[in-house]
Amino acid sequence: QKDGLAAKAEAEAAAAAAVVMGSPFVCFRLRSREVEGPDELFHVTLYTGSDLPDYVVPKATFEGSKGLVAGQSVKMYFSHEKKTGTWYQGKVLSNKYQEGGDPWECVEVQWVGDTTLSHVCPWELIKE
Incomplete structure (x- = not known):
């Protein structure tokens, strides 16, 4: 519970910093539900700009x-x-x-x- 609150506070601080800097990026943390442990936490950066296409083209x-x-x-x-x-x-x-x-x-x-x-x-x- 305490780790979850700390992670939430850290994510909110990162989001606030991104907004302050005018960055179109959103950062959030994900944790695997299948295997929990300290190494299963990872970061994802998601671009939220409106100028991106809605799909990905296969290489x-x-x-x-x-x-x-x-x-x-x-x-x-x-x-x-x-x-x-x-x-x-x-x-x-x-x-x-x-x-x-x-x-x-x-x-x-x-x-x-x-x-x-x-x-x-x-x-x-x-x-x-």
């Missing part, structure tokens, strides 16, 4: 998507509110991805039958 999917080049035919599925969707076909106009750079919306696509250009994430496209 193999990401790696496989980096080779898109201008002129390549692609298709992409756009879902609708009623759990249906439409496949759109287009051509890659450019791929601005650079190793170590920001991959989000780095591929510019011209869709068939549409004059507007879209910037999309490469892993959302399927090579045709």
Whole structure:
């Protein structure tokens, strides 16, 4: 009980310090419920900024998507509110991805039958 109160106080102090410093990080402590002991306590830092995506892309999917080049035919599925969707076909106009750079919306696509250009994430496209 006493250790739990001390841990709670420490976590609250860390959270208060993060807020004071303007950090978008939240720190909290977790303890394994299966095996309790002094070495089972660990820290997790969770970024709570609003500019992060809501999902994680598997590495193999990401790696496989980096080779898109201008002129390549692609298709992409756009879902609708009623759990249906439409496949759109287009051509890659450019791929601005650079190793170590920001991959989000780095591929510019011209869709068939549409004059507007879209910037999309490469892993959302399927090579045709």
